[in-house]
Amino acid sequence: MINKSTEILKNSGLSVTAGRKSILDLFIASGNALAHQDIESGCSEQFDRVTIYRTLQTFLDKGIIHSIPATDSIIRYALCNETCTTTGHHHDNHIHFRCEQCSKTLCLDEVSIPIVKLPDGYMMHEINMVVTGICKSCR
Amino acid sequence: MINKSTEILKNSGLSVTAGRKSILDLFIASGNALAHQDIESGCSEQFDRVTIYRTLQTFLDKGIIHSIPATDSIIRYALCNETCTTTGHHHDNHIHFRCEQCSKTLCLDEVSIPIVKLPDGYMMHEINMVVTGICKSCR
DNA sequence: ACAACTTTTGCAACAAAGTTGCATTCTTGA
DNA sequence: TCAAGAATGCAACTTTGTTGCAAAAGTTGT
Numbered sequence: 001m002i003n004k005s006t007e008i009l010k011n012s013g014l015s016v017t018a019g020r021k022s023i024l025d026l027f028i029a030s031g032n033a034l035a036h037q038d039i040e041s042g043c044s045e046q047f048d049r050v051t052i053y054r055t056l057q058t059f060l061d062k063g064i065i066h067s068i069p070a071t072d073s074i075i076r077y078a079l080c081n082e083t084c085t086t087t088g089h090h091h092d093n094h095i096h097f098r099c100e101q102c103s104k105t106l107c108l109d110e111v112s113i114p115i116v117k118l119p120d121g122y123m124m125h126e127i128n129m130v131v132t133g134i135c136k137s138c139r
Numbered sequence: 140m141i142n143k144s145t146e147i148l149k150n151s152g153l154s155v156t157a158g159r160k161s162i163l164d165l166f167i168a169s170g171n172a173l174a175h176q177d178i179e180s181g182c183s184e185q186f187d188r189v190t191i192y193r194t195l196q197t198f199l200d201k202g203i204i205h206s207i208p209a210t211d212s213i214i215r216y217a218l219c220n221e222t223c224t225t226t227g228h229h230h231d232n233h234i235h236f237r238c239e240q241c242s243k244t245l246c247l248d249e250v251s252i253p254i255v256k257l258p259d260g261y262m263m264h265e266i267n268m269v270v271t272g273i274c275k276s277c278r
Numbered sequence: 279a280c281a282a283c284t285t286t287t288g289c290a291a292c293a294a295a296g297t298t299g300c301a302t303t304c305t306t307g308a
Numbered sequence: 309t310c311a312a313g314a315a316t317g318c319a320a321c322t323t324t325g326t327t328g329c330a331a332a333a334g335t336t337g338t
Contacts (some may be wrong), residue, residue, distance in 0.1 A: 001173060013311095014314095014317075015304085015305050015306065015314065016305075017305075017315065017316080018315090019315080019316075019332090021217075022268045023207040024310090027207040034212070036295080036296090037294095037295090041225075042293095046158065046317085047317090048294085048298090048316065048317050048318075049295085049317095049318080050215070050297080050298090050317070050318080051316055051317070053295095053296065053297080054315080054316085055315090058315095067210045069208035069209050069210045069267075069269060070208050071206045071207075071208045071210055071214065071215045071267070073213075073324090074212075077212065096259070097261060099237060100264060108257070108258065110258060111195075111255055111256070111257060111258065112255040113255075114254075114255060115270075116234060116250055116253060116268070116270070117194075117250070117254075118236070118247070118250065118270065118272075119247065119250065120275075120276070121274075121275035121278060122236060122247075122270075122272060122273070122275055123152060123206045123272045123273040123278070124270055124271075125239060125270075125271050125273070126271045126272070127268070127269075127270045127271075128210065128264070128268065128269045128270070128271075128313080129207060129255070129268045129269075130266075130267045130268075130288070131255070131257065131261075131263055131264075131265070131267070132264050132265045132266075132267075133257075133261060133262045133263045133264040133268045133296090134261070134264070135260075135261055135264070136260035136261055137257070138262075139260060153285095154284090154286075154333090154334050154335065155334075155335095156285085156286065156287080156333070156334070157333090158286080158287075159286090175286060175324080176323095176324090176326090186285065186287085186288090187288050187289075188288095188324085188325085189287080189288070189300085189325090190286080190287055190288070191326090192324095192325065192326080193286080194286095197286095201314080212295090212296090215293085
């Protein structure tokens with residue numbers, strides 16, 4: 001296996017194409033979460049918008065990336081770390097941080113989401129926590 | 140003061156218009172969070188899409204409603220409870236629940252967001268927690 | 279209750295984001 | 309290497325969100 005992106009694709013049973021590798025490389029290179037737009041403008045080669053939508057959806061389905069909600073209606077995606085290899089829906093147990101200054105969104109892998117007790121009758125499936133504030137490099 | 144929606148508007152220093160009252164009434168009537176689309180189709184009278192966007196923005200600014208992030212890129216809004224009357228940005232301290240069956244989004248006012256400790260160098264401003272699962276009425 | 283003033287609304291025209299079907303091109307496994 | 313299946317690009321379209329401006333409200337003081 002030549003490089004990491006190829007490896008990830010093979011491990012997920014996906015065919016290795018220029019687009020997928022390029023998008024994965026972008027995720028690996030950038031330490032933070034990426035929105036569709038970031039990917040469209042950040043890829044080394046130019047790919048069709050539709051291809052990017054479909055690629056992101058595929059990656060989501062395979063559990064290669066996870067989506068991060070935000071109040072600005074822009075969904076960002078980040079690489080799942082190695083431990084979550086389950087295909088399909090999976091739980092990310094870390095919190096996400098969005099910096100109000102540099103507006104980067106990061107996974108804080110070291111901070112895990114605390115357990116909350118739901119009222120009687122509610123069943124929890126997934127949990128998502130996003131903190132906004134000022135990040136380490138912006139202080 | 141005739142009814143609740145009028146009261147809320149006056150308290151926030153907003154002029155009372157049919158559109159605003161209608162949208163507020165909808166929020167009061169429906170127990171769950173509403174997306175733009177829900178409001179457009181749910182109002183008694185028909186209002187222009189632009190009016191709804193602007194009204195929601197105004198309500199946000201005044202702290203009448205708060206927005207709830209989600210991983211489906213649809214932002215939903217919910218009435219702020221009486222205790223949070225601060226104009227402008229404010230922190231909701233409760234978690235949000237999205238039911239995967241009926242796909243309603245609710246504020247769980249009784250469950251407050253637990254405190255998390257961020258890594259050194261990070262400053263917290265706002266915090267948001269969304270749980271998905273099955274709600275009480277769908278079991 | 280009315281006139282003057284300020285806000286809000288609706289419309290039109292855009293811009294951006296996301297979706298679908300289909301023909302072409304690329305990957306993969308034998 | 310080649311056939312079968314998967315991924316891509318394109319076109320056309322729908323949905324979502326934004327801006328400027330004129331018309332229609334709402335508000336305030338008298």
